[in-house]
Amino acid sequence: MKAAVLFETGKPLQVVDGVQIPELLQGQVLVDVHYSGLCHSQLAEVRGHRGEDRWVPHLLGHEAVGTVSAVGAGVSKVATGDKVVLGWIKGEGQDVPGARYPLVKDGKEYLLNSGGVTTFSEQTIASENRLVKLPDGMPDKLAVLLGCALPTGMGLVFNEAKLLPDALESQGKSIAVFGLGGVGLSALIAAYTTQPKVLIAIDVEAHKLELAKKLGATHTIDLSTENWQEALQAICPGGVDYSFEAGGKAETIEMAFEAVRDAGGQCIFASHPKEGEMIRLEPHAFHRGKSIRGSWGGGSQPDRDIPLFVELYKAGKLPNLELLLSHEYSLDEINQALDDLEARKITRALIKIAGE
CATH class of the missing domain: 3.40.50.720 (NAD(P)-binding Rossmann-like Domain)
Structure with a gap:
């Protein structure tokens, strides 16, 4: 798969092909990512505003919408084919470590680290407790906002x-x-x-x-x-x-x-x-x-709050919500999105990876 990877704190993300997806472990879920959000937390991580990243090479991103393509042992909260919200706030379900993704780049072998949820990639392995099934009635693009x-x-x-x-x-x-x-x-x-x-x-x-x-x-x-x-x-x-x-x-x-x-x-x-x-x-x-x-x-408790937010949206109580997503970028343009966010040119960046 293709993914945006932080190889060095303070340097741009590198968008690389050929990242391998490891076998799912207990409590892990494989998701095809449709859209990812981008906020100041990721900007701070990439720029080093929170100190040196001890986990490089590191996959980042913590809010997205996607579709479940496979589940690991013991996963009961979501099933293959479910559309889900991915977010960093822990909810119900198993809390398991992030995956490590093999990559061969320029003749060198890497193991890319990740946390319980990452979203700057075409697919991602997430911990069961970082997913909530997306209720009907909200478009994917807006539903990204439910992650963070x-x-x-x-x-x-x-x-x-x-x-x-x-x-x-x-x-x-x-x-x-x-x-x-x-x-x-x-x-x-x-x-x-x-x-x-x-x-x-x-x-x-x-x-x-x-x-x-x-x-x-x-x-x-x-x-x-x-x-x-x-x-x-x-x-x-x-x-x-x-x-x-x-x-x-x-x-x-x-x-x-x-x-x-x-x-x-x-x-x-x-x-x-x-x-x-x-x-x-x-x-x-x-x-x-x-x-x-x-x-x-x-x-927030994602399993309680996300359905509530969707109901408020469907009831017309969150008017103009789409105005929060001021710009859309491809995964290849993610560094431009980070630059624009840092320059305060945009409100919330939407990274289109696949989907509608």
């Missing part, structure tokens, strides 16, 4: 903050979202379903702020041109009830914490700043009743 962006971003709102669609106790809140990548926009979409009084989108890119308006933001703040503290206070004096952060920097986490009100304001962040970055927070803000916490994958 939607569970993490929407989970910040639904699971972490306990703000639920159409619930009376969730309505009328003031909410700010810092960072409008795939996760931040997913949080914005989820926040919109709770019928907030104020929904503020905050970013440095004008095109993302325009997109946020289409997704339900009542106000936007451009960090590149506005004093955000003054702008936010003009919209919501005293601060917001909730802030959700997905900007990927220590600085934006600090902003999101500052943005919430005293006496109960909550800041919940999902981003992963570069290795070594530290956040600085005002200690007395905690005495005044502000709180902050990080989130691991939006607190």
